[in-house]
Amino acid sequence: MPDKAAPLVLVVDDARDMRDLYSLYLIHIGMRAQTATTVAEAVRKAIDYRPDVIVMDVFLAGGTGDEAAARLKVDERTRDIPLICLSGTILQEHQAAFARQCDALLLKPCMPEDVAKEVQRVLAALYSAS
Amino acid sequence: MDSGFEGVEIDNRVFGAAPRKHAIDKAVRDAFAHVRGEWRIVVSEVTHFSPPWWWVSVEGGGKLLEMSLRPWEQQAEVLRDRLMEALRQR
Numbered sequence: 001m002p003d004k005a006a007p008l009v010l011v012v013d014d015a016r017d018m019r020d021l022y023s024l025y026l027i028h029i030g031m032r033a034q035t036a037t038t039v040a041e042a043v044r045k046a047i048d049y050r051p052d053v054i055v056m057d058v059f060l061a062g063g064t065g066d067e068a069a070a071r072l073k074v075d076e077r078t079r080d081i082p083l084i085c086l087s088g089t090i091l092q093e094h095q096a097a098f099a100r101q102c103d104a105l106l107l108k109p110c111m112p113e114d115v116a117k118e119v120q121r122v123l124a125a126l127y128s129a130s
Numbered sequence: 131m132d133s134g135f136e137g138v139e140i141d142n143r144v145f146g147a148a149p150r151k152h153a154i155d156k157a158v159r160d161a162f163a164h165v166r167g168e169w170r171i172v173v174s175e176v177t178h179f180s181p182p183w184w185w186v187s188v189e190g191g192g193k194l195l196e197m198s199l200r201p202w203e204q205q206a207e208v209l210r211d212r213l214m215e216a217l218r219q220r
Binding site: 017018020088108112 | 172174176178179183185187189193194195196197198199200
């Protein structure tokens with residue numbers, strides 16, 4: 001069972017298999033994880049659980065990752081939580097627009113270890129800055 | 131790597147005997163049998179889990195799709211059906 005002091009990551013993806021894969025992998029390497037499926041659930045859980053990092057797919061049920069990112073970044077309760085976005089689009093203009101709302105953008109394909117490395121990198125930067 | 135049919139490239143990194151690898155390749159070919167365009171499909175294993183999960187990425191048509199299959203889902207027909215479902219939804 002992960003230590004309660006372990007970093008908490010909120011994994012947001014409407015695809016159950018990828019949500020499970022990423023969250024279980026993060027738990028496997030010693031982190032804690034919460035999951036969300038929709039934009040509304042992501043925002044609610046970000047407020048309720050105050051995760052250390054949010055990992056979010058660009059395509060979500062009930063909205064898009066862009067919409068969720070915008071909501072998370074204007075709310076003072078969630079705007080300081082680092083946001084790592086996963087994008088499967090190859091449209092350069094969409095990537096650029098999405099990237100502006102995120103603290104990090106990962107382009108698919110993303111193996112779970114790629115996601116974990118990015119989470120660890122963002123956390124290391126966060127801790128070194130504080 | 132299988133480039134034996136037009137437009138679809140399979141990078142099958144699943145460990146195991148040839149029949150199992152051939153069944154995976156066939157499942158992918160069946161799923162893309164009537165799909166046009168250029169596609170690249172990678173089937174790999176997440177070996178941190180025991181038994182490993184399969185991780186599948188599909189690149190083509192301007193999109194990248196991903197999916198994972200747990201050990202009990204790792205059958206050729208399940209892979210074929212999941213790929214076909216993903217292609218319908220894209």
